[in-house]
Amino acid sequence: MASLGELERAVMDLLWAGQEAATANTLRDQLARTSAAQGGPGHMGKELAVTTVLTVLSRLEKKGLVERERGTRPHRYQAVSSRADHTAELMHEVLGSAPDREAVLARFIGSVSEGEAETLRKLLGHV
Amino acid sequence: MASLGELERAVMDLLWAGQEAATANTLRDQLARTSAAQGGPGHMGKELAVTTVLTVLSRLEKKGLVERERGTRPHRYQAVSSRADHTAELMHEVLGSAPDREAVLARFIGSVSEGEAETLRKLLGHV
DNA sequence: GTTGGATTTCTACGAAACGTAGAAGTTTGG
DNA sequence: CCAAACTTCTACGTTTCGTAGAAATCCAAC
Numbered sequence: 001m002a003s004l005g006e007l008e009r010a011v012m013d014l015l016w017a018g019q020e021a022a023t024a025n026t027l028r029d030q031l032a033r034t035s036a037a038q039g040g041p042g043h044m045g046k047e048l049a050v051t052t053v054l055t056v057l058s059r060l061e062k063k064g065l066v067e068r069e070r071g072t073r074p075h076r077y078q079a080v081s082s083r084a085d086h087t088a089e090l091m092h093e094v095l096g097s098a099p100d101r102e103a104v105l106a107r108f109i110g111s112v113s114e115g116e117a118e119t120l121r122k123l124l125g126h127v
Numbered sequence: 128m129a130s131l132g133e134l135e136r137a138v139m140d141l142l143w144a145g146q147e148a149a150t151a152n153t154l155r156d157q158l159a160r161t162s163a164a165q166g167g168p169g170h171m172g173k174e175l176a177v178t179t180v181l182t183v184l185s186r187l188e189k190k191g192l193v194e195r196e197r198g199t200r201p202h203r204y205q206a207v208s209s210r211a212d213h214t215a216e217l218m219h220e221v222l223g224s225a226p227d228r229e230a231v232l233a234r235f236i237g238s239v240s241e242g243e244a245e246t247l248r249k250l251l252g253h254v
Numbered sequence: 255g256t257t258g259g260a261t262t263t264c265t266a267c268g269a270a271a272c273g274t275a276g277a278a279g280t281t282t283g284g
Numbered sequence: 285c286c287a288a289a290c291t292t293c294t295a296c297g298t299t300t301c302g303t304a305g306a307a308a309t310c311c312a313a314c
Contacts, residue, residue, distance in 0.1 A: 003130050003300095004301095005300075005301045005302070006301085006302080007301075007302060007303090008301075008302090023261095024261085024262090025260095025261095048302090048303075048304090049303070049304050049305085050261085050262095050304095051261095051262085051263090051303085051304055051305075052302070052303050052304060054261085054262065054263080055263095055301095055302085055303075055304080056301085056302080056303095058262095058263085059300090059301080073260085073261070073310075073311070074260085074261065074262095075261085075262080082230075083225060083227065083231075084225070084227055084230035084231045084233070084234050085234050087221060087222065087225045087231045087234075088231050088232075088233075088234030088235040088237075088238065089234075090221045091218050091221050091222060091231070091235050092235065092238060094214060094217045094218050094221060095214065095218060100210065100211055101243065102243070102246050103209075103211035104210075104211045104214045104215050104218070105215075105243065105246060105247060105250065106211070106215075106246075106250055107211050107212050107214075107215030107216075108215040108218050108219065109247065109250045109251060110215075110250075111215065111219060116228065116229070116232065117251055117252070119229055119232060119233075120232060120236065120247065120251055121248070121251050121252075123232065123233055123236045123237075124236060124244055124247055124248050124251070125244070125248075130271095131272095132271075132272045132273070133272085133273080134272075134273060134274090135272075135273090150290095151290085151291090152289095152290090175273090175274075175275090176274070176275050176276085177275095177290085177291095178274085178275055178276075178291085178292090179273070179274050179275060181290090181291065181292080182272095182273085182274075182275080182292095183272085183273080183274095185291095185292085186271090186272080200281070200282070200289085200290070201289080201290065201291095202290085202291080255314100256313105256314085257311105257312100257313090257314085258311100258312095258313095258314105259310100259311095259312090259313105260309100260310085260311085260312100261308100261309080261310075261311095262307100262308080262309070262310090263306100263307080263308070263309085264305105264306080264307070264308085265304100265305090265306080265307090266303100266304085266305085266306100267302105267303085267304095267305105268301100268302090268303090269300100269301085269302085270299100270300085270301085271298100271299085271300080271301105272297105272298085272299085272300105273296105273297090273298085273299105274295100274296085274297090274298105275294100275295090275296095276293105276294090276295085276296105277292100277293080277294080277295100278291100278292080278293070278294090279290100279291080279292070279293085280289100280290080280291070280292085281288105281289085281290075281291090282286100282287100282288090282289085282290095283286100283287095283288090283289100284285100284286090284287095284288105
């Protein structure tokens with residue numbers, strides 16, 4: 001239940017990018033803009049129905065990725081955890097399903113850039 | 128296109144576990160046994176139709192996870208890459224989609240057991 | 255306090271993925 | 285050549301996701 005659809009991911013990207021909680025309407029507008037940016041100059045951003053955005057937000061809420069403030073009238077939505085946290089969690093999920101964790105880590109480390117290897121060394125305390 | 132269904136994963140687990148390439152029939156029998164083991168003593172392993180297994184194998188082949196020898200008459204199937212390789216690749220996929228790779232790695236490392244941290248230090252050359 | 259516009263919830267439909275397998279076609283040992 | 289084994293084709297039910305209209309709800313202004 002971890003993977004996201006295309007639109008779900010786009011919404012999460014917006015929520016992760018913005019610091020404030022956002023409303024469905026705001027998100028719909030931002031989605032139009034970002035899709036326009038991706039589609040090129042001539043490609044006008046497609047306006048989704050606000051109900052579409054709300055449906056997606058509800059699904060994301062059910063998945064535990066988003067929470068909403070129900071107090072305010074236009075409900076405000078925000079990501080439950082940061083993108084980095086979420087992605088790291090995903091990585092652990094992927095890793096966790098393996099009986100041979102060490103072997104996986106070995107392969108994983110083996111194909112990491114030198115710069116990132118350096119980062120990792122630092123993060124690991126590197127006594 | 129990276130995620131697998133339940134049966135697809137069960138098949139991959141068998142292919143990863145066995146060293147030899149396996150036939151659809153073999154896999155069907157093994158699937159019956161392993162599902163019986165999971166289901167408990169009273170739960171007799173459900174025999175899938177061979178065509179079911181073949182369908183799944185074809186789908187896995189299309190996904191690039193499995194290859195088959197077409198020469199032999201009962202085709203023989205095997206995993207394209209080891210589970211460790213595959214899982215590590217998945218981890219890179221998850222990580223790759225993030226613009227803030229370092230932050231993700233930080234979170235990831237932060238929630239790794241001390242034993243594994245030690246393993247990682249060794250793997251990283253630990254100069 | 256009623257009403258209209260904004261907002262949310264409910265319901266729904268089409269496409270794709272997956273579990274499942276019968277029907278039909280192909281291959282091969284005898 | 286033929287039957288048994290094997291593979292491919294076709295198909296259906298379920299779940300997930302993009303998409304959104306219809307219905308219900310809420311609040312501000314009158």
